[in-house]
């Protein structure tokens with residue numbers, strides 16, 4: 001293999017969003033209620049344990065709430081009606097790829113419906129046509145934290161094996177309609193959500209302590225099988241289209257050179273990331289899984305046909321989100337905690353953090369790319385990377401130099417990783433345009449190149465205003481890199 005100096009010619013630069021954080025129109029044109037639609041607005045002062053936990057009691061209360069504005073994801077940034085303008089802004093930046101997700105509840109409002117909702121499909125016909133019209137590759141996440149609520153209340157979420165069939169019917173519907181036009185698919189956003197974002201990833205309500213962990217890992221198993229069956233279905237409609245496995249990559253370093261800390265870091269890497277990626281990419285559970293199940297009283301129901309399908313239909317590429325890194329210590333008491341993507345982490349004294357406490361580590365991205373590529377030898381795709389910040393609109397402008405600094409430091413390290421020999425398909429930043437935050441449902445935590453005039457309470461004109469980073473990213477794409 002020859003030495004690559006920089007980004008390859010066909011490198012896919014772009015940005016990403018998710019349906020449940022952008023579309024709004026939560027009850028229009030036949031869409032069913034989803035788990036995202038019941039996420040209440042919080043902010044960084046509310047502990048993660050409170051934000052994330054959905055018990056049966058809390059669920060009932062939330063379902064009775066009549067004030068829509070308590071649920072910002074129901075309204076998003078009105079992408080549903082403004083997608084043409086938003087996609088045009090992305091094209092203006094020179095995006096080669098646009099990552100978005102399809103809302104399961106628009107296509108199968110209850111998840112178990114006998115027929116697809118044609119109005120939902122008609123909407124995505126238009127979105128995909130618009131993306132392609134502007135010369136961008138659509139990169140579609142089939143399920144991004146928004147399963148239909150009916151699958152939660154009637155089936156208990158992904159711990160129920162029937163969910164595999166419902167998901168595969170949904171995925172097949174998409175492939176049959178778009179398989180020839182769309183080359184890049186992601187089966188599940190952050191498939192390790194079963195470990196970190198249980199309710200929004202799997203629809204499991206925490207009402208039974210005794211079986212909670214068992215249910216979570218059974219749910220993950222069902223998602224692994226669903227992902228393999230989706231790959232099988234996709235290969236029937238297109239030879240070119242690729243299906244990716246995606247994880248939230250939690251890169252961690254040993255807090256000290258103590259062997260106990262190194263072992264702790266290794267264990268965290270295994271259970272936070274590789275348990276999921278090893279299974280979907282290598283097609284079988286890793287050796288350390290059995291001990292984890294044993295020590296946690298987990299007895300998974302795994303059929304022979306599951307093992308066969310996992311082996312036969314592994315994912316084609318590995319996509320991941322990367323925002324931060326953390327450290328691992330055998331004795332956590334000596335370390336301070338800080339917030340992070342989907343989970344709290346220990347503070348690394350060598351790193352600065354975002355306003356939300358997420359530890360910024362560009363070198364960690366190079367480390368991660370090398371680590372993943374050398375482990376799996378399949379193409380990688382960075383599908384989320386960015387900084388959430390409270391942007392200030394002054395004289396009609398947003399000078400988000402901190403975003404430019406964050407992204408350029410990461411792009412520099414990506415280039416280093418390419419020189420290291422890593423095969424990378426593309427890079428979609430999080431996010432293309434300001435959207436509602438996933439973790440806290442705030443509008444104030446902004447990630448985009450395009451400002452959206454809306455506050456946490458849904459007030460504002462929804463006007464789109466390009467930020468300073470918009471012009472910077474446009475130049476990066478035009479130069480196919482930072483030109484360092």
Ligand code: BG6
Pocket residue numbers: 018189190248321341342384388430436437438439440445
């Ligand atoms: C990822 C999710 O975990 O992190 C996105 O896939 C999310 O949906 C992103 O928006 C950033 O998290 P947050 O909570 O800051 O929106």
